[in-house]
Amino acid sequence: MSNDPISRIRRFNRAVTREVGALDNSFLGRGRPLGAARVLNAIGHGHTDVAAIRDYLGLDSGLMSRLLRGLEEEGLIETEPHSDDARRRVASLTEAGQREFEAYEDLSNDRASALLARSPHSDALLLAMDLVASALGRDRISVEEIDPRSEAARFCLGEYYAELGRRFEKGFDVALSRDPDAAAMVRPRGVFLVAMSDGLAIGCVGMKGTGGGMAEIKRLWVASSARGLGIARRLMAAAETAARELSITTLRLDTNSALPEALQLYRKSGWVEIDRFNDDPYPDHFFEKHL
Amino acid sequence: MSNDPISRIRRFNRAVTREVGALDNSFLGRGRPLGAARVLNAIGHGHTDVAAIRDYLGLDSGLMSRLLRGLEEEGLIETEPHSDDARRRVASLTEAGQREFEAYEDLSNDRASALLARSPHSDALLLAMDLVASALGRDRISVEEIDPRSEAARFCLGEYYAELGRRFEKGFDVALSRDPDAAAMVRPRGVFLVAMSDGLAIGCVGMKGTGGGMAEIKRLWVASSARGLGIARRLMAAAETAARELSITTLRLDTNSALPEALQLYRKSGWVEIDRFNDDPYPDHFFEKHL
DNA sequence: CATTTTATCTGACTTAAGTCAGGTAATTTG
């Protein structure tokens, strides 16, 4: 009765509603009703099209219109007709609006810092929060193509190397491995894909063109807090789609038996094991797939 | 920028606000404003005193009064003066009110089940939710004395034995250990204490009187999702307080080196290591503390 | 026992949020 799954979820909801309730109040305390603050926030976060904001916040068009007029009168935003379609309007922050938006952001950040500061074992708490957020937001996880030298990509690679270091008995040193240079993972030679969940990178995969209709899959990683959501499968599928677009007909990859989930995924999705095709010291399994 | 702790907490808040927002709507859909539904719920959950409800929900006394009249007119609740103090009023559910309250409970349970059903790896998700709920609710964790044969106590003991099974190389079989009989952990011979966090038992400790001003500390356990919150320390402190009340002057306990956190706690809190005092096959360390 | 305090109630108000029926101007469609 007190420890069954449903009670545990409801307990979680109660605990979090309290906390989030307190966090929602950060919208207050600046002398502006919640509706107006939400619109200001939406604009600050890049929702400029009035219809997009209305849709995002689920507002009636009449209410939306009034909220926009209110923010305009406060001198926080400006609106102008859309350049392509004069019926539509686009909103943007004025300088004062930008400052006000940042003040709200600071309030939210302060709440988050305060929560962190009063939590011991904050690493475990953050991991648990990541897991919950990824599970709740699983329908909104997207796979995006980014530059392998970008911040999100470097974050993923750092986590990937750290994971290998933990998994391999003798650790992992990037310098000893054949580090694929980033330029080979940019179109038209290859691609680098990340899985994004509400702004956080939770997985990645690289495809490195090697010439002659061939490419190698590298750096497949999924955050431990996001496993079991089918993300590796989605990343691999997206990589194969990109490969076809780039007229690549044969994909190869190497991996290690310390990564059994990866081995299982490859075997289940049409890859066939082949002989060693490089002298990298880490891998002990080699696969190939014809597209 | 996208993977720092503060961003991760804010991502968690966004994800959970969506979910909880959807859950809050379970209060709607029954043709009753949120305020009235919250009061009905509070009464259903045992807050009968009007002042207590007002305090719990943070409502103005005027508003509270009107909400109560509304629920009374709907035939869902009844109020009567408090028997000790006729200024105060106590509210209770009518039969119709009880049914309505249960309908709300069912809606909440359904939402929770739906979340569970669409989540793979629900064990990991539930553990993460427990951890977050315990961390957010750490200020509301209480230590309570309960019967060692009650459901909450048996849940704790089950988790404790499972934990020993995982920690000990050769597993753990209760039958081989000197299972303290429950009667020895009830006043006046001893006590059994649990740590409760918003309705969930997250830790326990037993004290078993052995006669002659002596007692043994048994079954100290804290849920993995609630470690680092100082719960073991609070449980032990509460057990010592209870021991003094029961005129016990010497406490003893046995433990195992596979439980290093426990060993460290005992050493830091005034326990001294002594020679083996029983022939139980599991323990390899023995401690004593004079009160 | 008169005074003060406490718990609740009532009436008069305000604000926020949302709904709905037109209205206007730009754009799309047949």
Next chain:
DNA sequence: CAAATTACCTGACTTAAGTCAGATAAAATG
């Protein structure tokens, strides 16, 4: 190019939520 559609705006309305100043009756206080 007339008719329909679309995007947004405006005015009139409703509901929910909350605030505040007394009113009332019971209980506590000196």
